[in-house]
Amino acid sequence: MALLEVTDLCLSFAGLQVIRGLSFSVEKGSIASLIGPNGAGKTSVFNCLTGFYRPDSGRIIFDGRRITGLKPHRITRKGMARTFQNLRLFKSMSVLENVMSGQHCRTSAGALGAIFHTPTQRREEEEIRRISEECLDFVGLLDKKDRRASNLAYGDQRRVEWARALATRPRLLLLDEPAAGLNHDEKQQLMGMIRRIRDELGVTILLIEHDMGLVMKVSEQITVIDYGQKIAEGTAAEVQNNPRVIEAYLGSDEEEAA
Numbered sequence: 001m002a003l004l005e006v007t008d009l010c011l012s013f014a015g016l017q018v019i020r021g022l023s024f025s026v027e028k029g030s031i032a033s034l035i036g037p038n039g040a041g042k043t044s045v046f047n048c049l050t051g052f053y054r055p056d057s058g059r060i061i062f063d064g065r066r067i068t069g070l071k072p073h074r075i076t077r078k079g080m081a082r083t084f085q086n087l088r089l090f091k092s093m094s095v096l097e098n099v100m101s102g103q104h105c106r107t108s109a110g111a112l113g114a115i116f117h118t119p120t121q122r123r124e125e126e127e128i129r130r131i132s133e134e135c136l137d138f139v140g141l142l143d144k145k146d147r148r149a150s151n152l153a154y155g156d157q158r159r160v161e162w163a164r165a166l167a168t169r170p171r172l173l174l175l176d177e178p179a180a181g182l183n184h185d186e187k188q189q190l191m192g193m194i195r196r197i198r199d200e201l202g203v204t205i206l207l208i209e210h211d212m213g214l215v216m217k218v219s220e221q222i223t224v225i226d227y228g229q230k231i232a233e234g235t236a237a238e239v240q241n242n243p244r245v246i247e248a249y250l251g252s253d254e255e256e257a258a
């Protein structure tokens with residue numbers, strides 16, 4: 001069964017079409033990847049899914065409900081979380097505070113509760129703290145929860161982002177280039193973490209990634225796009241041998257080299 005279904009998605013900026021009639025779906029419980037050469041439109045797809053961009057047309061169905069055009073916090077509340085290509089941590093806050101910050105979309109106490117510190121708000125804060133610590137434990141950072149986020153090594157800062165996304169209790173987690181800037185060992189740990197998130201937490205995963213070794217090892221389903229259009233989809237073996245995929249990647253290398 002599909003957890004995410006994208007149909008005929010189109011997006012343009014000032015007349016330039018960056019996503020052109022894209023359709024793909026992600027099966028519940030799978031680890032899926034969206035790949036393509038630089039500028040193919042991958043992050044733009046994520047931005048449409050999470051409500052950061054409003055598509056020109058098309059339909060996005062998440063868990064049976066249409067979410068096209070909803071605001072990002074409402075989409076988060078429905079169970080979709082993401083990490084970003086570049087770190088987006090609050091540098092002066094502690095690791096724990098950073099993870100807690102991601103969950104305020106879920107509180108019901110509202111602004112008055114926050115000002116007057118009502119019992120409801122206190123209970124919610126306690127719950128947020130508990131879940132945040134659980135997520136930090138899951139990513140192996142609980143012992144660093146009181147450290148300033150900016151004082152952590154880069155690989156650990158990425159884990160804080162993971163914990164923050166997980167703390168929103170997503171059913172679908174979108175990872176935008178999670179291996180960028182990681183060394184070999186960290187990439188191995190990342191693969192283990194992706195599998196654990198799916199296997200132990202039951203979270204479906206869709207990732208954008210340029211590290212083809214990682215993509216091919218970890219993905220069960222791959223969608224390849226180029227110039228905003230789907231050019232192939234299937235398993236790692238199917239996609240790797242697809243002439244259109246090979247051409248798209250070789251073409252982009254030549255352009256970069258030129």
Ligand SMILES: Nc1ncnc2c1ncn2[C@@H]1O[C@H](COP(=O)(O)OP(=O)(O)OP(=O)(O)O)[C@@H](O)[C@H]1O
Pocket residue numbers: 013018036037038039040041042043044045
């Ligand atoms: N806010 C925006 N305004 C104008 N153009 C944009 C905007 N966001 C994306 N684009 C353009 O859309 C195209 C696709 O960009 P996008 O970042 O989605 O590609 P990508 O596949 O994620 O690339 P990369 O692999 O390099 O991160 C690019 O040409 C980019 O310049």
